[in-house]
Amino acid sequence: MLAAAAVSLRQESAVLAALGSRFAERGHELYLVGGSVRDAVLGRLGADLDFATDARPEQVQEILRGWVDHQWDTGLAFGTISAAKGAHQIEITTYRSDAYDRTSRNPVVAYGNTLAEDLVRRDFTVNAMAVRVAGTGAADFVDPLGGLDALLAGVLDTPATPEQSFGDDPLRMLRAARFVSQLGFEPAPRVRAAMRAMAGEIDRITAERVRAELDKLLLGDYPVEGIDLLVETGLADRVLPEVPAMRLEIDEHHQHKDVYRHSLTVLTQAIDLEDGDPDLVLRWAALLHDIGKPATRRHEPGGGVSFHHHEVVGAKQVRTRMRALKYPKQLTEDVSRLVFLHLRFHGYGKGRWTDSAVRRYVADAGDLLPRLHKLVRADCTTRNKRRAAALQATYSELEARIARLAEQEDLARVRPDLDGNAIMELLDIPAGPQVGRAWRYLKELRLDRGPLSRDDAEAALLAWWRAQ
Template sequence: MVKMAEALERLQTLADSPIVQRVAAAFADAGHELALVGGPVRDAMLGRAVHDYDFTTDAHPDTILEIVTPISSAQWDIGREFGTIGARIVTGEGADALADTVEITTYRADAYDRETRKPLVAFGTVLDDDLKRRDFTVNAMALRVPDVTLVDPHGGVEDLLDATLRTPSSPEVSFGDDPLRMLRAARFASQLGFHVADEVQDAMQEMAPSIRIVSAERVQSELAKLLCTDAPSDGIRLLVDTGLAELVLPEVPALRLETDEHHHHKDVYEHSLTVLDQAIGHEKRRHPGEQPDLILRLAALLHDIGKPATRRLEPGGAVSFYHHDVVGSKLAKKRLKALRFDKETITSVARLIELHLRFFGYSEGAWTDSAVRRYVRDAGDLLERLHMLTRADVTTRNKRKADRLAFAYDDLEKRIDELKEQEELEAVRPELDGNRIQEVLGVGPGPEVGRAYKWLLELRLDEGTLGEDEAERRLTEWWSSRGQ
């Protein structure tokens, strides 16, 4: 619960920070208004760390640049068209000097093209008009500096105290201006732990189809930000419940498989959200304080999306999902491409989904060393993520089963570590390279060299380190047995 007196005290501390003081003094000396706006004001009041210094002013971009240049070590105007100037502000001197990045934007009074939803940029002269065009009331508060006055024309403080997301204007107008704000509502609900007001949820459901006009890149960015919050499941539930997920990530609501009185299986949708939560828990325990792992989180959310297409009702009431790992991998690749994710993310997520069932064969019977080597080889640099995903995929309420699976995976990781020490497992390759294969077999470059290399690699995985002489002998035998 946010206490107002403490929130105001934190705002004063923010206003007194050296970077805010320096920027505020420069604009005051130039005769222009300046206010911290949006995220830093909200986060300071909530007691959250402030990482972004976003300011707004009545000064136009050229003037902003003139004011900040003397107090900054670098400036950039990539957002000049929209009134934004960035700068790296220096505070302190000598060894005590610090530099922080700020963004300063001219008051906006935009109108929107209702067909493309692109803003027709218009600079304003009044702070209240700028705040009215923002997405949610808790982001529509400003702190004037250097005189330290809180400006809150839309009841953002009350909504902050109530932990509620509302829009400054009606949600229909706000989402009509920019439909992406509907996804942003889900992100802030997860990021802040806030409840989305009923009228906002109703508008999200009614206006969901308008999300189709938003570019895939913007949708992707917002989904990624949602998944990188501490509790993304809350926001995902909101997207599913309002019908937005059906339009931007339809594979997730499709996980809500129907059951009948004769065939029963676990709720795949709820299971997937639990796996996501548990994967985040493993991630934080293994890498405390590090940036969220988007690849792991996408894989956790999407790991079972192949189940709807592979669901089979078996005799006796059983339900099977044969090959849902392979099907899910292909579906994930297709969806992530459509959302314009980068190639590395797409490839990594698809590979993790393809591999996520592999361990359960280990839990049913001890693997040979060669099977462990293949597990490591196939995972490659995704091995640790695969560890976390596989552990997170255990959601059974049967404690005995959960303990058995956890013990089995502990054992697998121990064996991997032991083999790594013995064999430098990450760099497993045959003792003979392509050039040596050609010399031993007396052949030139061509597909036969590739086949021989692959055969030697399988031999290496099966039997471990052989030594170069033994590898040459075995290669010659294999070559002769093929009638070459």
């Protein structure tokens, strides 16, 4: 693995050598640290480079001046200077030996004098390795805490005791789940035990920081394992309680142990349908599509179970949870709408929808239609191969109908055949609520009957107006 690191670092030798020379000329140490070293060892070093140095922030600013393209001091209070050099994003932090107030997650920043005391304060041993950066490039691998062995074993452990580490910064518990998702690692038993015992400490963390970690977890290569860790340790009960609540609910087809497992299967299948980059909206919708089931569960005569209108309840729960986590309005609405629409297809039967129903399906989904296609397909988790094939074939037939209608009319922008000005002129009314009502009537007519000629649209509007 060190050979992979050497190759990765050699590819960045121009930047590393130039930066190392500037610090060495001024008598300062510079080390590549944290995730950058971990990723280099894994052979996946990117353009974001993290460094640690004995130079104070003001000295770092002076060293970088004239060499980087831009630099920022937004992290100055925590000893961090950020800069851009070509395609590289660089962060350089003065050695730290922070203390924490154990009330918030904010450290009382104290600068350290050695690399060793800086490394021991880091979250996990796999992020506590360093490589000395000199004017000739990169050399001297430093691993005082066994990070390389942990990396080889695929184990997440803390430099200090987990209780001390998580007590200092409870966000590290979410970071553990995130690294499980991103790297496929397994938490050490003592880390898992501490997460379980200290889950309540996560309440000290702001919603924005929790949200950022959840997104990184969900976008990882192994999100199911990360979510499982959150649920098993009780962290999900604090930050995403609707997900563990699904463990007790058996789905109506009795195909899975519980709705929770079904939802993780849907998430996995949705990921398999992604085109290119991970899709955060689709992944959130897949995970949360059935969160309305616990609140709508009903035991029916004969031993059956129903979840009527769980998509409606679930969409409301999505909005509530995502607002609490301070998600942007658009992302919240997109996920909520997908959850609301994910069952609509099951009314299609064997193609019994009218063209009007197809238009409404497309219009209600809007820009989310490609994601809705993926979500509906991913939600087919039956183990009955014949039934699964029939469902997929039926949905393919619906997509084909949508395509045929789209060739005949603009399904992406279903609008009334008359605009507001034409409505006011035809009905001889001023701008106001009546125009809006007339506009909505024409839109419903357009959805029902498809495009109308101007004469037909005017005749229909006049007939409706007289009836009012």
